[in-house]
Amino acid sequence: MNGKSRLLSLDEPTMLLVEEKFAFKRRLASARDKELFGIFDEPLSEDERLALKYLYAYMPLNDLADYDGSLFLAHVRQALHIRNVAPWGERIPDLLFFHFVLPYRVNNENIEEVRLPLFEEIYPRVKGMSMADAILETNHWCHEKANYMANDRRTVSPLTLIRTALGRCGEQSTLAVSALRSIGIPARQCYTPLWAHCDSNHAWVEAWADGAWHFLGACEPEPRLDRGWFRRPARRAMLVHTRVAAGYPGPEEVTLARPWYSELNLLHRYADTKVLKVGTVDSDGNPVRAKVDLQVYNYAELSTIVPMHTDESGSVSVTLGIGDVFISAYGSEGWGYAKCRVGQTDEVTVALTKRLPSGETAQLDMVPPPDLPDFEDDPVTEEEISVNDARTKQEACIRANYESTFLSEEDADALAAECSLPPVRVRNVLRKARGNSREIAAYLREQSPEYGEWSLRVLETLNDKDLTDTFRETLEDHLTFSMKVKGETGDDTFASYVLKPRVDFEMITPYRAFFQRRFGDAGIREFAANPDLLAESIENDFEIFEDLKDYRGSATPDGSYRLKKGDRLSRDILFVAASRSAGIPARLEPSDRRPQYLSAGTWKDARLGKSDASAFPGAVPAAESGTVIWMMDQESEEQAKYFHNFTVARFDNGTYHTLQYERGKADGWDEPFEMRAGHYRLTTGIRLEDGTALIRLHFFEVKPGQRSAVPLKFRKRRAEVPILGVANLSCVAESPAGEKVEVSKLAGGNGTFIAWIEPDREPSKHLLRELREMKDEWESLGVSILCFIGEDKWNVSLTLPSDKGLPSNIWFGKENKAYETLASIDGSMSAGHPKEGLPIVYAVDAQDRIRYRWAGYKLGISKEAVKALKALIR
Structure with missing residues (x-):
């Protein structure tokens, strides 16, 4: 440790609050007092004692249950040591240090002694750099360690991600935030909790450099900060947030202020926004307090992006994106809902009633924020792109060399x-x-x-x-x-x-x-x-x-x-x-x-939770059940798949909770289902190409010992598949073996699906995963799948032609640096490097007419293209 030293400080009101919360946590965790609080009997510096008390004051209960004080003391000492060593340490305000450097947790990962190992590996690479360059270099290091792969919602620790070399965006961003904090740079994980225009969500990173926050894609190096493939879809977000395990007095909007954490609304940095005021009233129109869930349609369910509470005047305000939001409200006067188009209104009122709907149906169009073009005030140069691409290739090789050590x-x-x-x-x-x-x-x-x-x-x-x-x-x-x-x-x-x-x-x-x-x-x-x-x-x-x-x-x-x-x-x-x-x-x-x-x-x-039952009038004991028969819509072209286009939710404790049946389950719905007695909501939805969801809600009740027939119906989608242009398939493409072949010779009898992809970047990885998941459907269509990969990405895609999980009717070709094949097939696409728009896809019919087109990040591209091609084949 060098000789620098500076005492941490908190203002008096904050210090009093920390002492109060620390004392409460100590009483709460009295069963583990020695294991957790014995460290305070050791010799501690003023900074160590304050930092420890701060962490304990806002520590989640599971950490009090699972970890010992020695782990937290080691973490604090390493954080303070790094703060003294790093040249930017003295420039970081205490507010930022407490909230975005000191925390040992990023998401719900298990906690390990990770800070010092990361510091020892990363700091020698960034020593002497500016903060901005150190952030970029740290992300290059992260790319050496991990690439993207979808997996379950449990977040692994940074050390596990490094060991595995693959992880979802929430794990990659956990690694990147931990890496940046390990060198003393303030960092936070940012989420769009759920997209409104497609299924899933996304996480990335914001890092602070010399007075300003910047964003970056975790483990996805770019030549500069404030870039990333997600920048354009983020303009369609309804909410972007980050969570802080503490009260937060900073300049950002605090959407949620809870006793043990704060949720900051960062949406204004990425998208057009509007302040929406939500009011809740009783059946007579009088203002009442209520819990309000603001929800979007995602994975066939209405899911909460932010929970709030109205005040004594029955109102609450929140900053959202310019799209549709579903509002579910619950209080002492009952439950109610409303749908609001944020871009067209400033205020919406939800009326509460003691009667839950049963046998009623509602149809809603959930329209997402508009798809706006991306822009750059100071675009990166071709030289910057070339240098960055060369580095990412080298990093992919480093990672591949590590992966080669796995058992074969x-x-x-x-x-x-x-x-x-x-x-x-x-x-x-x-x-x-x-x-x-x-x-x-x-x-x-x-x-x-x-x-x-x-x-x-x-x-x-x-x-x-x-x-x-x-x-x-x-x-x-x-x-x-x-x-x-x-x-x-x-x-x-x-x-x-x-x-x-x-x-x-x-x-x-x-x-x-x-x-x-x-x-x-x-x-x-x-x-x-x-x-x-x-x-x-x-x-x-x-x-x-x-x-x-x-x-x-x-x-x-x-x-x-x-x-x-x-x-x-x-x-x-x-x-x-x-x-x-x-x-x-x-x-x-x-x-x-x-x-x-x-x-x-x-x-x-199990006889647990005697007080857990719903307090809503008409609630029945959990043990009682009835039977549901799903009446399938024989006229619909939609195949019912759970969490794809329909879900079922049960009303408990003031809201509808989705039942966790198998994701993608498509069979067995014609059989009787035993379900707990209570009130339910069936949600079916069809996603249109522009991201709009056509939703049908059907409310029903399951009564003890009785059988209920529930119609499982979908709304009608637009039948017409428009002609968007004509593709020129007479151009020449290059095969993996270097042979020149006319694209028309590769076309399928019933049409062609053409895609330009970057196999090492998340949006294209999503598309490849969807092609694998729909392998049988693609092979049955009688179409060809042509995937073009740029010369700069060819080395990371060599295994794709032999991937047996992909449809057998897929062909891979090499695209030149000017993307001339793309420009030839679609005359409206100018030659150049469409990096921000990949993947770019076309569904072309047997007459070479373009019937579906998409550029950029979107989930469900494969499904939409298959639907378009199927409609043409009939």
């Missing part, structure tokens, strides 16, 4: 033979484990001699991502202590509901030995004979405390048990994990996540 198929086959295990299954788990494959292999070598195939079945119960950050100690715990309580349970039931370590999306820890020691043999026998006794024990000892919304269920089961406090989901996860540790088959019910155990072949609800 040959290694997997040798391991399978050594362990007497099926080679195909061993190959599968090692491939998914990636950088953790040697750890998984070592586990199999150690455990297969005694447990045989069961050592492999533990791995097969895990989510793919779990294989990248679950280690031998944890795997051994779940295998050996599960086998101790196997009993007479059938193998498949045992594997899925006893052996399986994961309950929801919590971090997997070695909790079985912990619970078995706590319960003892007598307790295990008692709980196994009557699981309700275990539920009663947890109910009596566990205090519900709803902490940060986005961290619900993040605490580990053993951490929740030690702390004896947590949110409802953490309590339910605790029950399932403890039950499995005692050999009791248990689960969270798949559709609505109720904790259940298996008894005499029947799933029974």
Whole structure:
């Protein structure tokens, strides 16, 4: 450490608030006082003591449950050391340091000692640079470590992402923010929580340099700051936010001010905005307080982008994008909803009623903000692009060299033979484990001699991502202590509901030995004979405390048990994990996540949460159920697919909660469905090419012991497929082997889908994933798929022609630097480098007429193109 030193400071009101919240957290976590607060008995500097108290004051409950004070002390000391070492450290105001450098958490990742390892690797590369250049260089380092791949919603730690080398945008941005904070640069993760014009969402990074915030795509280096492929779609966002684990007195708009965190609205930096005032009134028109959920249509459900509360005058205001928003409101006077076109109004009023709609239908057009062209005041030069592209190529090679160290198929086959295990299954788990494959292999070598195939079945119960950050100690715990309580349970039931370590999306820890020691043999026998006794024990000892919304269920089961406090989901996860540790088959019910155990072949609800039921008039006990028959619309061309074009939501605690049936489920809907009695909403939707969603809402009630017939209908989409132009397919393209071929010779009999892509950038990766997902449909159309890749990206796409997951009717060609093939096929497209617009796609009919066209980021391109081509083939 150098000789620089400067005391941190907070104003007196903030300091008093920190002391108050710190004292509250200490009382709250009294069950773990020594583990968490023992560090305050050590010699601490003034800065260390203040920084620690600040972190504890706003710490989410799951961190109090799962981590010890020594981890937080090490983190604080490293942050203060780096602040003294980095040349920009003394220029960063305390406000920014506390909120955007000091925090140890970015998202819901598990916490590790990551700051010093990242600092030691990155700082030598940026030492002596300006802050802006250091940010750009850090992102190049991030690109060396990780590339994009979609996966589940649990966020892995930066060290796991580095080990895996693949992750979704939320994980890439978690790595980039952690990397920037590790060199003392203020950084924050930004989200558009949900797109309004297409499904999914996106996360990126903002970093502070010399007085200003700048944005960048995580692990996606650009020649300058404030660039990125997402800049144009972000202009269509309804909300862009970042969360701060503290109160926030900065200049940004605070959309949510919660006791333990703040949500900042950053939308004005990216899109046109408008302030919308929402009012809530009772049936007589009098203002009333209410909880208000502002929602958009995404993945076939109405999902909340920001929850708010109206004040005593029955009003609340928020800054949103210029698109449509669905408003759901709930208070003591009942529930109500409204749809608002933000661009056309300043105010909307929602009337609350005690009567929930049943048998009623509503049709809504959800129109997203308009698609506006991108612009640059000072565009980057071709030289800057060329230098940046050369670097990204080199970084991709560095990452590929690292990935080559993962265990291969040959290694997997040798391991399978050594362990007497099926080679195909061993190959599968090692491939998914990636950088953790040697750890998984070592586990199999150690455990297969005694447990045989069961050592492999533990791995097969895990989510793919779990294989990248679950280690031998944890795997051994779940295998050996599960086998101790196997009993007479059938193998498949045992594997899925006893052996399986994961309950929801919590971090997997070695909790079985912990619970078995706590319960003892007598307790295990008692709980196994009557699981309700275990539920009663947890109910009596566990205090519900709803902490940060986005961290619900993040605490580990053993951490929740030690702390004896947590949110409802953490309590339910605790029950399932403890039950499995005692050999009791248990689960969270798949559709609505109720904790259940298996008894005499029947799933029974655990007796937890006596006070959790809905307070709405007409609410019925959770145990009562009825039957629903879905009446399919025989005239519709839409195939009903869950989370694709329809969802079902149950009314609980003031809002409709979507049932978590299997994503993409398309069969079995003609069979009777048993559902809990209560009020429901069926949402069906059709997404048009401009992003507009044609929605149909049908409200219905399921009554105890009765059967309900519910029509599953879709609105009609526009039947006409317009002619957008004529494609010139007489131009010449270059094949992977360097052969020249006329594009018309590659065209399909029923039409052609043509795309220009960048395989190493997220928008094109989404398109390739969609082509894989719709492989069968593409192959059945009788069309050709032509994918052109620029010379500058050809080296990162060499494996695509041999990718068996892609449709067999796909062809890859090389595009020159001037994109002359693109300009030849579409005369309206000028030659040049359309980097900001990729992917660019066309659906061309058998007469070479353009019937579908899109440029830039969008989810569902494959689906839309298939629909257009199918309509022409009929």
